[in-house]
Amino acid sequence: MLHPGTELRKINDEIGYGVFATQPIPRGTITWALDPLDQILDQHAAEQLEQPYGGNLMRYTWVNGNGHRILCWDFGRFMNHSCKANSYGPGGCQFEIAVCDIDAGEEITCDYATLNLENPLVCQCGSSRCRGVVTSDDLEGIAASCDELIRSAFARIREVKQPLWHWLESQNTKIDHMLLRPDSIPSVLKHRWRPASDAIASRNLRVAT
Numbered sequence: 426m427l428h429p430g431t432e433l434r435k436i437n438d439e440i441g442y443g444v445f446a447t448q449p450i451p452r453g454t455i456t457w458a459l460d461p462l463d464q465i466l467d468q469h470a471a472e473q474l475e476q477p478y479g480g481n482l483m484r485y486t487w488v489n490g491n492g493h494r495i496l497c498w499d500f501g502r503f504m505n506h507s508c509k510a511n512s513y514g515p516g517g518c519q520f521e522i523a524v525c526d527i528d529a530g531e532e533i534t535c536d537y538a539t540l541n542l543e544n545p546l547v548c549q550c551g552s553s554r555c556r557g558v559v560t561s562d563d564l565e566g567i568a569a570s571c572d573e574l575i576r577s578a579f580a581r582i583r584e585v586k587q588p589l590w591h592w593l594e595s596q597n598t599k600i601d602h603m604l605l606r607p608d609s610i611p612s613v614l615k616h617r618w619r620p621a622s623d624a625i626a627s628r629n630l631r632v633a634t
C-alpha cells in the first residue's frame with residue numbers, strides 16, 4: 426500500500442504514469458508497505474499467467490529476494506525508477522522509506538536495480554547520478570550508498586507521522602531493534618535474487634576455471 430498522500434499522474438506518452446506526492450512527505454516516512462491485497466506469485470505461477478496477460482504481468486511486477494513476483498494492487502505498480510531515488514527498502518523487508526524530504530508535487534521513485542530487474546533499462550531519469558543503463562548487477566556498486574541513506578532515514582522513523590504503520594506491525598518488522606542497532610538494518614544486497622539457472626551457470630563456471 427502506498428502512502429495515502431500520493432496520486433497517480435500521467436507524465437507523458439513515452440514514460441506513461443508515475444506516483445507523485447500530494448503533500449510533503451518527510452524523510453523517514455514509510456512510502457510503501459506490502460499489504461494483504463498485494464499479489465505474491467511464485468515464478469511458476471507468474472510464467473503460467475504471463476501469456477494471457479500479454480506481458481503486463483512482467484511489466485507491472487517486481488521480484489523480491491525470494492524470487493517471488495509482487496503485484497501491487499494499488500498504483501504502487503506505477504512507481505518509476507530513478508538513479509537518485511527518494512524511496513528505498515532495507516534488504517529483505519517488505520516496505521520502503523523516504524530517504525530524503527519529498528515535496529508536494531514531487532515524483533516518488535525507487536531504484537529498479539534493487540528490485541531484481543530482469544532486462545537492462547535505458548534510463549532517462551535525468552538525475553546527476555544517472556547510470557545510463559540500469560541492470561540488477563548495479564546493486565553491488567550502489568549498495569553502500571543506499572544502505573547509508575536508509576540507515577540515516579530510519580533513525581527518524583518514530584519521529585514522523587506514519588500512516589502505513591499498521592502494515593509494518595503486521596509484518597512483525599523489528600523496528601525497535603533496528604533503531605537500537607542501526608547496523609542490524611539489512612543491506613539492500615539482501616534484495617538480490619538469482620534464478621536457479623544463473624546459480625547453476627555460476628557453479629559450472631567455477632568448475633571450468
Ligand SMILES: [Zn+2]
Binds near residue numbers: 548552555556
Ligand atoms: Zn537514471
